[in-house]
Amino acid sequence: MATAPSSPPADPEVAHVAWDLDPLVGGTGPDGVERLLVDADERSQRFAASYEGKLAEIDGETLVAAMHDLAEISELVGQAGSYAHLRFATNTANPERGALLQKVQERSTAIQTRLLFFELEWAALDDAHAERLLAADGLELARHHLRSERRYRPHLLSQPEERLMAEKAQTGRSAWDRLFDELTAAIEVTPTGEKISGGAEQPVALDVALSNLFSADRETRRGTAEAVTTALAPGLRTRAFIFNTLLHDKAVDDRLREFPSWLSSRNLSNEASDESVLALVEAVRGRYELPRRWYRLKAELLGLDKLADYDRMAPVADEQASVTWAEARDLVIDCYGSFSDQLGKLVRQFFDERWIDAPVRPGKRGGAFCASSVPSLHPYVLLNWTARRRDVLTLAHELGHGVHFALARKQGVFHQGTGLTLAETASVFGEEVTFARLLAQAETPQSRLALLAESLEDTIATVFRQTAMNRFEDLVHTSRREDGELSVERIGDLWAESQGELLGDAVEITEGYRTWWSYVPHFIGTPGYVYAYSYGQLLAMSVYHRYEEEGPSFVPKYLELLSSGGSKPPEALGEIVGVDLRDPGFWDAGLDLVERQLEAAEAAARDVGSSDS
Numbered sequence: 095m096a097t098a099p100s101s102p103p104a105d106p107e108v109a110h111v112a113w114d115l116d117p118l119v120g121g122t123g124p125d126g127v128e129r130l131l132v133d134a135d136e137r138s139q140r141f142a143a144s145y146e147g148k149l150a151e152i153d154g155e156t157l158v159a160a161m162h163d164l165a166e167i168s169e170l171v172g173q174a175g176s177y178a179h180l181r182f183a184t185n186t187a188n189p190e191r192g193a194l195l196q197k198v199q200e201r202s203t204a205i206q207t208r209l210l211f212f213e214l215e216w217a218a219l220d221d222a223h224a225e226r227l228l229a230a231d232g233l234e235l236a237r238h239h240l241r242s243e244r245r246y247r248p249h250l251l252s253q254p255e256e257r258l259m260a261e262k263a264q265t266g267r268s269a270w271d272r273l274f275d276e277l278t279a280a281i282e283v284t285p286t287g288e289k290i291s292g293g294a295e296q297p298v299a300l301d302v303a304l305s306n307l308f309s310a311d312r313e314t315r316r317g318t319a320e321a322v323t324t325a326l327a328p329g330l331r332t333r334a335f336i337f338n339t340l341l342h343d344k345a346v347d348d349r350l351r352e353f354p355s356w357l358s359s360r361n362l363s364n365e366a367s368d369e370s371v372l373a374l375v376e377a378v379r380g381r382y383e384l385p386r387r388w389y390r391l392k393a394e395l396l397g398l399d400k401l402a403d404y405d406r407m408a409p410v411a412d413e414q415a416s417v418t419w420a421e422a423r424d425l426v427i428d429c430y431g432s433f434s435d436q437l438g439k440l441v442r443q444f445f446d447e448r449w450i451d452a453p454v455r456p457g458k459r460g461g462a463f464c465a466s467s468v469p470s471l472h473p474y475v476l477l478n479w480t481a482r483r484r485d486v487l488t489l490a491h492e493l494g495h496g497v498h499f500a501l502a503r504k505q506g507v508f509h510q511g512t513g514l515t516l517a518e519t520a521s522v523f524g525e526e527v528t529f530a531r532l533l534a535q536a537e538t539p540q541s542r543l544a545l546l547a548e549s550l551e552d553t554i555a556t557v558f559r560q561t562a563m564n565r566f567e568d569l570v571h572t573s574r575r576e577d578g579e580l581s582v583e584r585i586g587d588l589w590a591e592s593q594g595e596l597l598g599d600a601v602e603i604t605e606g607y608r609t610w611w612s613y614v615p616h617f618i619g620t621p622g623y624v625y626a627y628s629y630g631q632l633l634a635m636s637v638y639h640r641y642e643e644e645g646p647s648f649v650p651k652y653l654e655l656l657s658s659g660g661s662k663p664p665e666a667l668g669e670i671v672g673v674d675l676r677d678p679g680f681w682d683a684g685l686d687l688v689e690r691q692l693e694a695a696e697a698a699a700r701d702v703g704s705s706d707s
Contacts, residue, residue, distance in 0.1 A: 108419035108479050111452035113184070117471055118177040124194055127174045131201045134170035138205045141167065141212075149215035150223070154230025161236040161508070164212070168507045171202050172468040180451075180465060180474055186279040187457035195272070200264050207260045210253060216240065217247045238661050239508035245362060249351040259347075267343055274336050274618045279459055281613065283325040285317065300325065300613060301460045301478040307407045308482060312396075319404035323606030326613065333612045334582045341574040344621055356571035360622030364513040365664050371625060377681035378561040378628055379595070384685070384692055385554045386600035392547070393600075395699060401600065403593075403607045410547045411540040411702065416481040419452065426490050429528045430497070434649050440497050444475060449496070452479040461615075462488050464495035464521075469510050473499040484548060486532075487525050494524030502659030509661040514623060516664055518630025519637060520656055525552070526638045543698040550695045553631060553688055558596055560627040566592035567617060567624065585611065632684030637671050639687060 119126025141163050145152070152160070178198040182191045216224070224244060228237055250256065283303035284296075303325070306318040344356065353359050354368070361371050393401045395410045423445050431438020444450050449472055464475045475492045479485055498520035502510045511517070529549050536542040569588040574580055580588075586608035593603055616623045637655075641648045648671070655670045668675040677683075 105419050105479075105481065108452050108481075111419065111450055111479075112448065113180060113451040113474055114448035115177055115180055115474075118173050118180075118467065127177055127194065127198060130170045130174040131198070131205075134167050134174070134205055135201070137163070137167050137170070138208045142208050146211045147215075149212065150219060152227075154227050154233070157227050158230055158232040160212070161233065161240075164209070165235060165507045167205070167209070169468050169470055171205060172507065173471070174198050175202055176465060176467045176474075180476075183459040183476055184451055184455065185457045186276050186459055192272070192276070196264075199268055203260055203264050207257045210256050210260065213243060213246075214250060214253050214256065217244055217250055234661075235506045236508045238663070242365065242663075249353060249359070249362075251350065255350075267340060270336050270340055270343075271619045274333060275459065275615065277329050277333060277336075278613050278615065279457055281325050281329070283318075283321050285321050299454055299456070299458070299460070299478070302454055302480055305480040305482055307404055308409065308484065310409050312398075312405065312408070315404045315408060316402070319402075319604065319606060323609060326609050330582055330609055330612055334580075334585055337570075337585065337612075337618065338574065338579050340618060340621070341571060341580075344571070345575045356575070357568070357622045360514075360620075364515045364626065366513070366515055366629075371629075373678065374629055374632075374681050375561055375564055375625060377685060378557060379565070381685045381688075382558065382596055382598065384689055385558045385596065386598045388550060388554065388692055388695065389597070389600040391696060391699060400602055402602045403597075403604055406601065407551060409544055410699070411544040417483055417486055418481070419479065422486045422489055425486060425531065426493060426528060429490065429531050430493070430524065432531075433527050434653065436653065437497050440500055441493050443472075444493060444496055447472075449473065450475045450477065452477045454478045454480065460613075462492050464492045464499065466499040466511055469503040469506055472503075483532075484552075487528060487548075487552065490524045490528035491521040494521035497524070498656045498659075501653065501656040504657065505659035505661050509659045512660040512667070513664060514626035515629040516633065516660075516667060518627060519634045522556075522631050522634030523638055523641075523652070526634070539698065539701040539704075543695070543702050546691070546695040546698045550691045553635075553691055556631040557628045557685075557688060560624045562592045562596040563614070563616075564622075564625040564628075565595065566611065567621060570617075571621070582609075632681060632687075633668070633673065633675075635687045636673050636680070636684050640672055 116123075119130065122129070141160070145160055175198050178191075178195040182188075182195045185191055219227075224240075228241060233240075251259070278300070281300045282297035283300055285298065285303065285306070300322070303318055303322055307315055309315050309318070348356060348359065351359070353362075357371065358368055361368050364371075389401050389406065392405075392408075392410055393399065396405065396408060398405065427438060427442050427445070430441040451474070458478065459476065460478060462475075462477045464473055466473050473496045475489075475496055477485070477489060477492065495517070498512075498517075499510060502512075512519075529545070533542065533545050533549075536545055566589055569592060570580065570585060573584070573588060577584075589611040590603055590608050593607070597603065611617065637652070641652065651671050655667060658667055658670065665675045674680065
């Protein structure tokens with residue numbers, strides 16, 4: 095390993111790590127998308143003719159047959175949608191790909207609208223009749239899904255109203271969401287200074303620029319932050335207008351559906367009560383002193399009076415290393431395989447069968463994600479590989495999602511995925527397994543400190559920063575509803591308020607940082623999503639702690655958890671691995687594990703001090 099440069103090194107192998115999307119459409123490209131949509135459309139017409147207006151009269155056997163029909167339609171639409179979305183994600187600037195995505199969204203909405211009657215008629219059944227139908231033999235593919243859907247009864251509109259809202263979403267929320275993605279993917283950052291760009295001030299993708307915040311050189315970090323702020327400025331008012339529009343759109347939707355708060359619809363989809371989510375958020379906010387304690391120590395380690403916001407991810411030891419794609423691949427496969435042969439073989443498939451797209455490219459969607467695709471095929475992982483050691487953990491994280499989706503394929507289209515609150519369990523667990531290997535390989539106190547600091551900072555980012563982002567969302571949704579359209583300056587004030595509450599007196603928030611809310615896609619596409627990271631991280635840490643306590647006997651239970659997908663309520667899934675999500679003290683116990691991480695990093699810092707003296 096060598097010192098990491100500020101832009102991705104030339105790695106011939108990673109340049110060719112690209113998806114093979116042909117299986118989604120039978121190798122026929124956009125023509126295959128059309129074939130899938132035509133088939134789904136015809137099937138949806140036959141389904142409507144068979145069942146519309148008749149759900150109150152059907153028996154259990156007929157319900158089972160209907161759910162199988164719906165599953166097949168969902169698979170067809172899912173294949174077409176996955177192909178269009180994934181192809182667009184790798185080049186959001188390509189107009190043909192954007193047009194195909196829009197076509198799929200419009201045609202899928204038409205199919206969804208035709209089938210809306212089923213959801214509404216199912217919700218309208220009285221409880222006793224619904225329970226008799228739910229007891230039918232052969233309904234395992236959809237039983238929990240159907241029971242869960244009935245929770246939406248108080249918030250559903252009439253059939254004509256639901257159809258109108260679904261149709262108009264294509265020129266409303268979905269269109270604004272796509273525009274935001276295209277605008278942010280087009281942002282290019284022109285680094286300032288030789289240390290950032292190697293003397294050539296060529297624009298780089300936002301993700302590449304942000305990776306320079308991990309630099310050991312403070313001037314590089316400061317210059318990067320200033321360059322990012324400069325790059326965010328030109329489209330800031332446009333992105334703020336999109337945000338304002340979608341904030342109001344959600345307010346209208348919540349009012350029409352009679353949700354009591356801006357977050358209630360997200361909590362309902364996560365199968366979490368408003369009270370339990372509030373308990374999580376307040377528990378984390380009550381422990382904000384943990385990240386502040388670390389940032390004060392980090393300032394001492396870096397020889398600074400106080401950290402600035404751009405210093406938070408700086409390495410605390412001279413251990414910045416670049417990692418080749420081959421090194422990362424072999425390490426992650428071996429880590430998963432050492433835990434479970436089954437998981438190791440499954441992870442290898444992602445590399446061998448082209449289920450990963452890794453290089454940074456112009457127009458490519460930023461960040462990283464794993465898309466579940468459809469149960470009949472396999473998941474896909476997207477990365478923006480910058481050869482940092484953190485990218486190894488990101489790879490392990492996304493492959494955790496991947497094995498979760500893959501193992502849960504047998505649950506079918508209705509139960510493959512979990513609610514967002516459990517969606518991070520396998521990803522964080524995979525990170526922890528990989529991190530444990532890296533830590534075991536650390537040969538010096540400096541290496542150990544560097545790794546522990548990175549792990550702690552990832553936890554801080556996931557648990558505490560995401561909670562602060564939830565707080566920002568709460569402030570901005572509430573202010574938009576009470577005060578009307580928000581100015582760029584007002585949004586910046588609310589961002590600074592939420593971040594200031596987290597950072598306290600431990601970190602200086604610079605003026606430029608006030609606009610950095612404006613590239614976060616979750617605020618736009620999935621409002622209320624971010625607290626799920628905190629939930630998932632604390633849950634996953636608790637699950638990993640159980641593994642540390644139980645050893646190999648824990649593995650079958652963990653695999654059962656992943657294989658169950660979303661076929662059970664979250665509490666029942668937690669019981670599989672011995673976690674009680676109903677316990678009011680669960681969040682405090684998880685935060686105690688974070689404090690253990692902090693204490694380990696503090697001890698490592700003392701060891702480094704002793705070895706240097």
